[in-house]
Amino acid sequence: MWAYTVGFTVLPHVGGFLGWFVNRKEIPGWYEKLKKPSWCPPRKIFPVAWTVLYTGMGYASYLIWNDLGGCSSKAIVPLGLYGAQLALNWAWPPSFFGARNLKMALIDILCLDGLAIGTVCSWYRINTVATLLMVPYLGWLAMATCLTIRIWKDNPEQKPGKSE
Numbered sequence: 001m002w003a004y005t006v007g008f009t010v011l012p013h014v015g016g017f018l019g020w021f022v023n024r025k026e027i028p029g030w031y032e033k034l035k036k037p038s039w040c041p042p043r044k045i046f047p048v049a050w051t052v053l054y055t056g057m058g059y060a061s062y063l064i065w066n067d068l069g070g071c072s073s074k075a076i077v078p079l080g081l082y083g084a085q086l087a088l089n090w091a092w093p094p095s096f097f098g099a100r101n102l103k104m105a106l107i108d109i110l111c112l113d114g115l116a117i118g119t120v121c122s123w124y125r126i127n128t129v130a131t132l133l134m135v136p137y138l139g140w141l142a143m144a145t146c147l148t149i150r151i152w153k154d155n156p157e158q159k160p161g162k163s164e
Contacts, residue, residue: 015090
């Protein structure tokens with residue numbers, strides 16, 4: 001069973017790493033020039049935070065999968081919500097850094113918030129530990145959402161749109 005544990009725990013890191021790798025050149029140039037609030041975490045915090053968060057959510061997803069007996073009909077909604085929020089999580093860096101589309105990144109993270117909350121709600125009665133492992137992620141998403149909103153509002157020239 002350890003292979004499943006490792007697989008589920010590592011899976012979130014795959015998209016996170018790919019998102020960083022593809023967009024890494026945009027961070028020191030474009031991102032640094034954006035107007036950001038004083039409470040924006042330093043760049044060095046992000047990889048550490050995401051390593052901890054991805055590990056927790058990955059292991060939590062394993063606990064849910066295991067408690068529901070693998071890929072059973074009972075697992076469709078809880079793991080489907082998890083997979084959908086993970087996909088939106090992975091889509092945020094290409095929208096924000098790659099496309100430099102702050103509005104699309106904002107829409108992405110707002111949808112991500114809803115799916116992450118739905119995931120946690122669907123997990124609550126299945127496994128308390130898995131639910132608690134998602135709490136730091138929800139907290140980080142709240143901060144990231146506020147940060148995305150603030151960057152979007154404070155950098156209007158970065159917003160794509162029609163010139164009027």
